[in-house]
Amino acid sequence: MQLIDGKLTSKEVRKEIAAEVEAIKAAGGKIPHLAAILVGHDGGSESYVSGKMKACEEVGFKSSLIRYDDDVTEEELLNKVKELNNDQDVDGFIVQLPLPKHIDEEKVNETIDPRKDVDGFHPVNVGRMTIGMPAFISATPQGIMELLKRYKIETSGKHVVVVGRSNIVGRPMSVLLSQKGNPGNATVTVAHSRTANLKELCLSADIIVAAIGSPGFVKGDMVKEGAVVIDVGTTRVPAMDTKSGWRLKGDVLFDEVAPKCSYITPVPGGVGPMTITSLIINTLKSAKKEIYS
Amino acid sequence: MQLIDGKLTSKEVRKEIAAEVEAIKAAGGKIPHLAAILVGHDGGSESYVSGKMKACEEVGFKSSLIRYDDDVTEEELLNKVKELNNDQDVDGFIVQLPLPKHIDEEKVNETIDPRKDVDGFHPVNVGRMTIGMPAFISATPQGIMELLKRYKIETSGKHVVVVGRSNIVGRPMSVLLSQKGNPGNATVTVAHSRTANLKELCLSADIIVAAIGSPGFVKGDMVKEGAVVIDVGTTRVPAMDTKSGWRLKGDVLFDEVAPKCSYITPVPGGVGPMTITSLIINTLKSAKKEIYS
Numbered sequence: 001m002q003l004i005d006g007k008l009t010s011k012e013v014r015k016e017i018a019a020e021v022e023a024i025k026a027a028g029g030k031i032p033h034l035a036a037i038l039v040g041h042d043g044g045s046e047s048y049v050s051g052k053m054k055a056c057e058e059v060g061f062k063s064s065l066i067r068y069d070d071d072v073t074e075e076e077l078l079n080k081v082k083e084l085n086n087d088q089d090v091d092g093f094i095v096q097l098p099l100p101k102h103i104d105e106e107k108v109n110e111t112i113d114p115r116k117d118v119d120g121f122h123p124v125n126v127g128r129m130t131i132g133m134p135a136f137i138s139a140t141p142q143g144i145m146e147l148l149k150r151y152k153i154e155t156s157g158k159h160v161v162v163v164g165r166s167n168i169v170g171r172p173m174s175v176l177l178s179q180k181g182n183p184g185n186a187t188v189t190v191a192h193s194r195t196a197n198l199k200e201l202c203l204s205a206d207i208i209v210a211a212i213g214s215p216g217f218v219k220g221d222m223v224k225e226g227a228v229v230i231d232v233g234t235t236r237v238p239a240m241d242t243k244s245g246w247r248l249k250g251d252v253l254f255d256e257v258a259p260k261c262s263y264i265t266p267v268p269g270g271v272g273p274m275t276i277t278s279l280i281i282n283t284l285k286s287a288k289k290e291i292y293s
Numbered sequence: 294m295q296l297i298d299g300k301l302t303s304k305e306v307r308k309e310i311a312a313e314v315e316a317i318k319a320a321g322g323k324i325p326h327l328a329a330i331l332v333g334h335d336g337g338s339e340s341y342v343s344g345k346m347k348a349c350e351e352v353g354f355k356s357s358l359i360r361y362d363d364d365v366t367e368e369e370l371l372n373k374v375k376e377l378n379n380d381q382d383v384d385g386f387i388v389q390l391p392l393p394k395h396i397d398e399e400k401v402n403e404t405i406d407p408r409k410d411v412d413g414f415h416p417v418n419v420g421r422m423t424i425g426m427p428a429f430i431s432a433t434p435q436g437i438m439e440l441l442k443r444y445k446i447e448t449s450g451k452h453v454v455v456v457g458r459s460n461i462v463g464r465p466m467s468v469l470l471s472q473k474g475n476p477g478n479a480t481v482t483v484a485h486s487r488t489a490n491l492k493e494l495c496l497s498a499d500i501i502v503a504a505i506g507s508p509g510f511v512k513g514d515m516v517k518e519g520a521v522v523i524d525v526g527t528t529r530v531p532a533m534d535t536k537s538g539w540r541l542k543g544d545v546l547f548d549e550v551a552p553k554c555s556y557i558t559p560v561p562g563g564v565g566p567m568t569i570t571s572l573i574i575n576t577l578k579s580a581k582k583e584i585y586s
Contacts, residue, residue, distance in 0.1 A: 106426075123416070123417045123424065124417055124420055125420065126420035126424055127419035127421070130419050130420065130468070131460050131464075132460070133399075156487055157488065159489075171423060171424075174467075175464070178458055186487075187482060187483065187485070187488040187489070187494070188483050189480060190471045192480070194480070195450065196452075
């Protein structure tokens with residue numbers, strides 16, 4: 001059994017990107033620039049955005065943080081989005097979710113220029129991904145694809161069971177892995193709450209992507225010998241022995257499942273550390289006009 | 294075994310829509326208006342577009358056909374698309390494919406206003422469909438969904454195997470059937486040329502959607518007793534005994550497979566007759582602002 005080390009891979013990717021930014025600088029090119037809009041003071045959002053800004057610093061990107069109080073109007077926010085759409089210096093930007101209830105998240109999302117939508121949530125990017133066109137892929141699926149690629153995990157002709165059909169993980173993973181490409185070309189089954197015989201289905205899988213948000217859902221008797229298991233779960237469960245009072249739990253019962261696997265992502269330290277790095281990858285792609293010319 | 298009669302269903306749907314148009318007229322409302330752009334004189338395209346125009350007439354829609362010769366410039370065509378985007382009277386329009394090689398089909402497609410994209414090929418509509426937002430669904434998948442709905446075929450919790458991953462059939466069918474909804478909530482596997490054990494996989498399916506374009510590909514020994522089989526194949530094979538010199542062949546070996554099925558779509562007369570009707574459904578939805586407000 002080999003652990004897929006997302007923390008290490010994330011570091012490696014960032015190092016490579018930092019070197020590329022150095023080269024761009026040396027050649028007198030424009031430094032990639034990521035902007036983030038943060039509304040309010042939610043603890044989770046604060047910490048996510050701060051992680052994103054730190055990652056920019058680490059790789060040598062320029063970053064901007066635009067803050068609004070909870071009572072910002074939708075119009076004001078939309079105007080800022082439009083301003084960033086037109087700002088030649090900004091290569092990509094994100095609006096940290098969730099937004100206050102009086103603001104229509106869908107409207108904000110659809111106002112972002114798809115060419116700067118490094119979060120990959122705009123319908124144009126989702127549509128282009130679905131059709132197999134170049135697109136910004138959202139953070140978690142892109143992080144998983146990067147891990148599969150770097151660990152040289154064969155997906156072609158393999159049976160992948162994706163447990164969960166969310167728009168941010170299950171759906172894009174099922175599309176990406178069944179498309180032509182490497183990783184890709186897998187036979188993919190999307191399973192969810194209505195799926196019958198989930199245990200048998202998972203037992204038939206060469207690769208399981210667990211993305212249901214139910215701690216310890218995938219148990220030892222659901223996984224065949226030699227399977228690859230990607231655990232996307234990140235549920236906070238109360239813990240007495242941590243400073244924060246909680247601990248991250250994956251969707252996979254690690255102790256039971258890991259011994260049967262050829263490869264497995266741990267939680268924490270597997271898929272999670274790749275997400276912010278995916279955003280950095282997308283910002284670089286945007287700066288280099290790799291997705292949209 | 295019950296035949297799913299697409300010809301009959303198509304007639305029924307058109308009758309219902311015709312009645313609705315009558316009611317709109319009686320109330321002094323605006324008559325739905327579909328426009329089509331046809332470039333060149335390809336026989337297939339001519340016949341498709343003429344079928345679409347006739348269907349409009351049948352249900353009482355207004356229709357417009359805009360013709361260009363093969364040597365129309367991309368700019369001229371794009372200008373017409375923009376004109377139709379802005380034409381308040383036109384509810385939806387299509388650009389009949391294929392286009393001559395000197396014209397970028399992708400560019401033309403992306404220039405169409407998604408709110409008038411009744412073919413459902415624009416990335417915005419594909420993206421919205423993938424996310425589960427209201428969207429124009431392209432003709433074939435929408436026709437299949439309509440058949441499943443009208444024949445009250447249970448899909449929830451069923452195992453669907455979609456053979457083929459094309460952007461126009463396999464991919465959207467796999468997304469739609471695995472989403473929440475009715476039809477929907479199925480456990481869907483996307484199979485394709487790289488799939489191992491396709492026979493065993495198909496044998497495990499409650500519902501098979503065959504969309505690979507390979508005549509007679511799905512054989513009797515690949516289908517379990519009581520399965521529902523949707524045949525999307527429409528390959529023209531030479532035939533001595535028809536006026537045209539060819540005959541449509543489905544992806545399913547009908548004579549072997551049909552006796553095992555609970556429901557099956559024949560070819561011709563199954564999925565095919567629903568496609569133009571789907572376009573009519575979309576145009577009505579656009580006129581009623583059901584997808585975009």
